[in-house]
Amino acid sequence: MTVANEPRIVGLRVGRRRDLSVAASPRPPVSWLVEAPAAWEATRAELRIDGGTTVAARPYGILEDWPFAPLRAGAAHRLEARVIGVDGTASAWSEPCEIRAGFSSGTWAAPFLHLAGPRRTAQPFLARREFSVADTVVAAELQVATHGVHHARLNGVEVDDAVLSPGWTAYQHRLPLHLTDVTALVRAGATNTLAVEVAGGWYTEAYGFGETAERFYGDQPAVAPLLRLRHRDGHVEEIRPDDRWRLSGDGELVSSGIYAGDEIDLRRRPHGWEAAGFDDAAWETPALSEPGRQPEVIDAEPVRRIRPLPVAATPESDDPECVLLDFGQNLVGRVRFRVSGPAGTRVVLRHAEVLEGGRLSTRPLRAAAATDTFVLDGAADTVCEPRFTFHGFRYVEVTGYPGELDPADFTAVVLHTDLRRTGWFSCSDERLTRLHENIVWSFAGNALALPTDCPQRDERLGWTGDAQVFAPTAASLFDADAFFASWLEDVAAEQRARGGRVPTVVPQTLGRLGETMAAGWGDAVTVIPTVLHERFGDQRVLERMTDAMRAWVDAVADAAGPERLWERGFQYGDWLDPTSARPDKAKTDPGLIATAYFARSARLTADALARSDDASAAGRYAALAAEVRDAFVASYVTPRGRLASDAPTAYALALEFDLLPVSLRSAAAERLAFLLRAGGYRMATGFLGTPLVLDALLSNGQEWAAERLLLQTMCPSWLYPLSQGATTMWERWDAVRPDGSLHPSGMTSLNHYALGSVGDVLHRRVGGLACAEPGWAQVRIQPWFVSALEHADVAHDTPRGRASVSWERDADIRGQIRVRAQVPHGVTAIVDLGDRAPFPVGAGTHTWDATTPVRTLAPIGVDSDLALIADTPDACAVVSRSIAGHSPEMAAEFDAYIRWVPGSRLRDELAAVSAPDALVTCIDGALAALTH
Missing domain, CATH: 2.60.40.10 (Immunoglobulins)
Structure with missing residues (x-):
């Protein structure tokens, strides 16, 4: 700045x-x-x-x-x-x-247009209307409500650059109204034509899994376009949906589905239908229906085409009938291409995130066909792009392309809600910088109309748990206030319909599965408003959601009962804990997790009420939070600081949610570090533990354990996917196995942002730039000088202006570090460099020199203590890779049982798996090389 x-x-x-x-x-x-x-x-x-x-x-x-x-x-x-x-x-x-x-006055009375006799379910259609415009018109606005998605043109020109309009909301509670200023497109004193193409989109999609999938909202799309013309004298003329419109179900869009893809037959294109003078006598008079509810303007950015990506490579295919395209990046969007060929030629594009054996791997897509089909009309240099669908993919299989395919004619079009990027991070370790970019790509791809879990398979739903754990990272990366504030309206509406219970997906389209009342998922209603208030200064959304926060905590209190322990009913728990064979059977007791979240949400609700000057209600919820905290300690914490569930997520929750007496925090943090080291500093947390584990370590004197965990490369770890070519975050830590095979589960997404919640830690801790007061009125500058890094840089466009921190080690004196910071106007910063007491500074550019301890590494070998080996960077990975090079089966056995705890030698553990002497000698040399 x-x-x-x-x-x-x-x-x-x-x-x-x-x-x-x-x-x-x-x-x-x-x-x-x-x-x-x-x-x-x-x-x-x-x-x-x-x-x-x-x-x-x-x-x-x-x-x-x-x-x-x-x-x-x-x-x-x-x-x-x-x-x-x-x-x-x-x-x-x-x-x-x-x-x-951009809002309506009075009651919306424009009816919906739809086909009177559709020939198939979810049939797309075209709608057009010609009308005369007087030369006194000075302004024009197009308002469109849709049961589905639409694309509008006025006099043959696209009215705006939004796609998949008007997006997806909980339609039965909140029907979106898409507004566009079309003054520049109106031809005063002439005949004008409004043309709208309509498809079912999310409205007619079938939700669920396998045979349970069914349509939730409706079977057919419909549209209600209302053009408001303001004349020079101030009166407003309306071009409304009525029987003067003409509809056709025989346009070039044969079929369309979010999961299935688009089928487009260019031979069916009614040329000139978007302009005046087109003969629509054969088109049908529309059926009209009332809207059912008042449409409302959504105060959030629309989905747009964000950027093009060229083909990066053309992998060899074992099928001579198809061409494979690799765009080099797992992305969300669709493909645009140029083609010439005989009429009737069928060009088919299939999409997938990964290849297996020289072919697309479509198994992870489940029931989603993710296929776009184009039937050519014989015209030369035709540009093809799907209309009303999107895919999650890196690879595309093209079949039926006429002649020789030139990759330069194919472009991936990236789609997502048009959020403004506000946060950047980089450092001397290219792996961490790439990890950060993978996190950015995953959130961007899943920020499409609403926060979704994944963009590729037959799901793409607004899972509340994923959004809850990722919201702080989203706020570090993008100006996501409008995006999340809009979705929270749907969350609150769905919750009101359930008497305080928050469904696990919003919009809730999953039947009984979506009705689960789950800790960490329903708590999105307390956590995300708090994040928006802290990071964006959004007091309004916090106040608007206070009733929803109270209703959720009250519902949990009913479920927990007078003992204040939420131990009844199904819980997702620490979903996808990598130490468990089943995603819902984590090592951490689900009752402990649920009770911890109960305490946290009660505290967040009390804080929100206090900010709203409701001291009485704030006091009641603060007292409830204290009761739950006491129950947590009495039931799950031993007098020496051990937890009933002796697992990393349990300690991370207890520490970060402030559920432990001060006297026990140090012991709990030491135990957390012990458990992580025992596992070789491989990840041992799922969706709910992962966002908290590094902060729990760093806030309690366990920096070295945090560094070893962050920089681990073995599976499971944050950096392991990079060794498998990941360009986005994965749903599972081992979505791609070390041997290159896909996880055999039917639930394997390569674009899932939940585990990317570490992104906020990269900004706040490694970069050292954190929000200290709501709306960034005060910042905290406190870099974590990771010993393995030479420098780190973070920047953030706060609501008050650009803030940044960078630090760099002295090339000659490793313990010396130069820190630079930019503080926006009107903002104060608290600076904590670790070598002196924290101190305040004002706006402007600042530079400081800091000193930090230099850690020395002791020599290690096979006769070293296991804990010493685990605490040496890359040592556990070196041992595992060395064994795998000799025998993958032996490595699997060794990694499964080894506990890197004090008091044992590596030589003895190798003997337990019958490692030959030559392998032991090889490992001894490899370990010695790490500290030389």
């Missing part, structure tokens, strides 16, 4: 979304940034609407309350702002923010 020589306001906007200033309500929040010299101090801001009324505001605008009279539906205004200093100086007025009030 360039610091201004003079104070100024930039980034003025209304609402939460960043791409447009569309007011989704009569009183939208207002935000802006102040850029000024570090020494200049702001005292207030002033806002001015339409060059007239001026009001005072706080100087730093983070989702501030609307200060003017409520907006009227459809109104347009110009908003400006300036900032005033304590010395009385004022900045210039900002660039005006053009506001459009």
Whole structure:
């Protein structure tokens, strides 16, 4: 960020979304940034609407309350702002923010258009309407509600660049309304044509697994387009859905499905149907139906085409009839390609994340066909791209392509909700930098209309547990406030329909499976609003969700009973604990996990109520949190700090959720480190333990254990997937086995962000940049000087401006480190470099020198203590790889039973698996080389 020589306001906007200033309500929040010299101090801001009324505001605008009279539906205004200093100086007025009030007044009365006699389930259709526009029209807005997804054109021109509009919400509770300013596309004084292509999308998709899959919302798509034309004299004319529209089910889109893909027959294209003068006499009069509920504007960015990716390679295929394309990156989107060929030629594209034996591996897709089919019409240089689907893939199999395929004619089009990137991290270890980018790719791909678990198989659902554990990392990477705030509206709506119980997926389309009341999943309703308040200063969403937070905690209290222990009913627990053969049978007792989350959510609810000035209710929930904490200690904690479930996740939860007496924290952290070392510092946590384990170590004096865990390369670990070519995060730690084979389970996704929750630790700990007060009013600069790293860099566009921290070791004196930081205007920072007491600094650029202890490594060999070997970087991996090189079966046996604990020699453990002398000697030499 360039610091201004003079104070100024930039980034003025209304609402939460960043791409447009569309007011989704009569009183939208207002935000802006102040850029000024570090020494200049702001005292207030002033806002001015339409060059007239001026009001005072706080100087730093983070989702501030609307200060003017409520907006009227459809109104347009110009908003400006300036900032005033304590010395009385004022900045210039900002660039005006053009506001459009994008909400409806009164009751939505536009009916839905749909085919009167569809010939098949989920049949796509085309809808068109010609109309005359007077030359007095000065503005036009298109409002579209859809049971499904749509793509609109006005006079043959796309109305906007959104795709899969209007996205997916819990339709039975919240029907989205997509708004577009189409003033520039209207032809005043002429005949105009509004054309809409409609498919079922999420509305007609079948949800569930195998034979249990069924449609949840409806069998057929429908659309309600309403064009509002504002005339010079102020009156509004509406082009509404009625019997003057004409529909056709015989367009080029033959079929479409989120899971299945699109089938497009270009020979069926009705040329000219989007323009005036097209003969639609053979088209049918639409059936009309009432909307059933009031559509509402969604205050979040839409899905867009984000970027193109070229083909990276063309792997050899064992099928001469197909060509394989490798885009070099597991991504979410679809493929656009150019082709020429005879009419009737069928070009088929199948998608997958991985290859097996020279072919696409479609087994992980389960029932999702993930196939796009194009039937050519004989035209030359035709550009083909699916309309209403998306896939999770890296590889594409092309069959039926006419002539020789040129990879340059194929492009992957990346799709996701158009979130603004706000966080960056890099360091001297390229593996950690790549891990971070894998995390970015996974969240971006699964941030498609709502936060999903995976983008490729017959699922792609809003699992609440995944979103809960990943929300802090999402907030470190993207401006995700609008995205999550919108989804929380669906969470609250689904919860209200269940008397306080939060389903495990939102929107809830999974029948009984989705109705499970599970700890760590339902707690999304308390955790995510808290994250949005802390990271984005979003007090409004916290206040709006307080009732939902209370309802969830009350429901859990009923389930737990007077003992305050939530031990009844099914729990997902520490899902996909790698030490367990079954995903739901983790080593940590599910009752311990559920009770820990019960205590945390009660505390978060009390804190939210306190911020809302409801002291009485805050006191009740604080007392409840204390009761649950006491019950947790009495039932699960021994007097010496051991937990009833002697597993890493149990200790991580107890430490990070502050459930232990201060006197026992050190013992619990030591035990956590002991257990991790005993496992060779391989991951031993699932979805709920993984986000917490590094913080639990680092906050309690176990930095070396944290470093060994973070930099582990053996399976399971954060870095292991990189050795298998991973470009996104995996659902399972061993989704691809060390021998290159896919995990045999039917639940294997190579793009799942939950285990990427370590991304927030990379920013806060390794980079050393953390939010210390809501909205980044204060930052904490506290780098973790990982001994194996030479440097690290982190930057974040906070709601108050760009903040950054970088640190680098002295090339000659390893214990000397230079730290640099940028603190935004109006922000204070607390700096903790470890070698002195923490100290405050103000805005500006800062540089400090720090000293850190240098760890020396003792020589090791096969006669060394097992704990000493485990504490040596890469030693466990060297032993395992050496044994595997001799015998994979012996390595599997050794890795399964070895416990790297003090008091035993490696030579004795090797003898237990009958390792030959030559192998022992080889391992001894390899270990000795690590510390030379």
